[in-house]
Amino acid sequence: MLQPFDDEQLLENIRLKLGPDVVAPRPQRPAPDTRSWTLPGFGGKARVATSFGNLPIEALRLRDPVRTQSGKYLKVQWIDKIQLDAKFLSLHPKSNPIVIPRASLDRQLPISDVLVSPVQTLKLPRHTSGTSTAYAESLVGRGYIARKPQNGFTYYLFHCGEPACVNIEGLWFDVSPE
Numbered sequence: 001m002l003q004p005f006d007d008e009q010l011l012e013n014i015r016l017k018l019g020p021d022v023v024a025p026r027p028q029r030p031a032p033d034t035r036s037w038t039l040p041g042f043g044g045k046a047r048v049a050t051s052f053g054n055l056p057i058e059a060l061r062l063r064d065p066v067r068t069q070s071g072k073y074l075k076v077q078w079i080d081k082i083q084l085d086a087k088f089l090s091l092h093p094k095s096n097p098i099v100i101p102r103a104s105l106d107r108q109l110p111i112s113d114v115l116v117s118p119v120q121t122l123k124l125p126r127h128t129s130g131t132s133t134a135y136a137e138s139l140v141g142r143g144y145i146a147r148k149p150q151n152g153f154t155y156y157l158f159h160c161g162e163p164a165c166v167n168i169e170g171l172w173f174d175v176s177p178e
Helices: 007-018 086-091
Strands: 047-050 053-056 065-067 073-075 078-085 098-100 114-116 121-123 133-135 152-159 164-168 171-175
Touching: 007 078, 065 164, 078 086, 086 152, 152 171
Parallel strands: none
Antiparallel strands: 047 053, 047 065, 047 164, 065 073, 078 152, 098 114, 121 133, 121 171, 164 171
């Protein structure tokens, strides 16, 4: 019979599952409280640009070549998914995804609505005011970008063995093995 976990045990199990080589980027602001979410990731319907077209991230497989901002295609070397149930999401509201609606950052970007982790970093379109890289959470309130509470959600994470900026729904997102 499975032992029930408290919230801190669940977070520690997620960290252990990701392994010691994978560290989520942390926002450059005061240290988060113990109920903050620190893992990057994407919702399953987000489409990743690959050498064979835009593919839903949930269908991405090891060795699939993804398009990087440099123009190179790098092969996916690691994939994981983190499933969060309704109880966890209600106890840790900061773990709920941020929705970046279609055309909210540019007249054409993103191509479709995209759900991302609050700490997922992305490159902003050139004409967007402010810094060129931002955490999704820092965009809340701009162009209908908002936290979207869920009753259950799965984050998909991947990297290509080296830091890379990949195209998802027309936007450039950082993925890194660190």
